Amino acid sequence: MFAAWAAQVRAAPSGRADPARDVAFWARQAAHYDAGQPALPNTVAWLRGRLRGARSLLDVGAGTGRLTLPLAPAVPLVTALDHSPDMLAVLRAKGPPAHLSARCQGLQDALRDPTLPPHDAVLSAWSLAYLPDLRAALSGLLRLSGRDLLILEDDGVGSPHVNLRRHLSGQPRPQRASQLNAALSALGHPPDHHRVQEARELTFPDLPALLAQARLPLPDAEALAALRPHLTHDGAGWRYRWTFDVHVLHVRMGARP
Template identity: 45%
Template sequence: MSDGLLGAAILSAAELEAGLLAWREAVLGDPQARWDSRRDLAYWQHAAEHFEEYRQPIPHTIAAVQAQLRPAWSLLDVGAGTGRFTRPLAPFVRQITALDYSADMLAVLVAAGLPAHVRVWQRDFHAPDIPPHDAVLAAWALYRSPDLRADVERLWGLARHLLLVLEDNGLPSPHVAWKRRANPAPRLPYPRTALIAGILHERAQVSVLEIREQRVEEYPSLEALLARHKVDASQSGEFLAYLSPYLAQSGAGVRYTFEAVNTLVVAQR
């Protein structure tokens, strides 16, 4: 459920600039170099076919986004992918444009079938021919953006009334935290949503919502869980001990349950 407004103050100008620099360094230092469009598109080409199989439901997050929209509005879903938001939000707006630059991800969306008021565009959101929409949603779409200020301002320029930017809270899930224990990722001084809110606050009415989702993964055996998370047999005991607070028997199998926290930046004209 949504826990309401976060209490963190807007970053000062100096904090914002330091945070944006740290973020740029993190993006350009990505060992997979996802900032490179060719590498990123190759990733999505590989992932698209099975992407839907591994997605967890996010009902509270979708409800929080829906609550911000109006029936008469048009919605631009930036980085729409296979339709995680496009499909459930379609009944609640007049028109949706599902925008993504990966043809492979959009092919999955189209194959599922769409109502007539949903249009699908294969474009990068920087493309000059994208018209303004009443509301713009960018859900986890800025992961490869070294110039976060320019890209947030681009999104804001596409929104007539409302910009919604959704990110997680920057804290890894338990299995990811275990994998990072030996080589932790560099810690950013501020969450990405704090940077986004800082960019927008001088030109918009900005609020940040925190939304909690329960993640549940079911496996027929511990071996299946280890295989899913690609844990070597020599490390299986340590991995399972680390995850033990989150594991429970489920019939003949095992259930892995943990909490994820998403944050939604809401900017209104």
């Protein structure tokens, strides 16, 4: 299982298993990252409920604070960990509360650093995909989790156009949530597996703009027929809406087998 994960990560054409390349990737993305991400109100509400009573939260791969900032009011002490200085600069520019500290450090280094203490809750949202040594990463996150480990991922079911593009190209659907579930179970910490439904909506002035975004290898008429169930026209343009699941793997550290 862990060897298969490592092979999958190293085979990624982006080469982001190399920490330097991943940092460079986020340097290019940081300024416009937030604009391209959907809001996750249901996920935030779900996490707030699980964080009730926690005294500290470590957000691993916190980035621009997409989840860290809305969760910060629920926890007295918050640490935002990320290896991208550019992403953390965006977080700092948002004026985080005084009880939130940003720490620029890669996870592998952080796990060996005695100055990073355990936290009641550890959150890792879409932050493990390019770490080849999954066993070490999960074992380290479990050590840092005093009460709860919360891992957010997906199983490759995203927007309708991306799903269709993968199908047409014969590209296998990544199933990281299922892989992480199995890996945690193999380490003796089977998680509770929850699905939180969210919605995403994009707007386009006309159909050519939508088709340019979708980039489907189909004639325009066929592409529109495939996307039609998700489209509405409101007079000003086209609304493209779909729902998706956020998978939450929750390990309760007091509930070990």
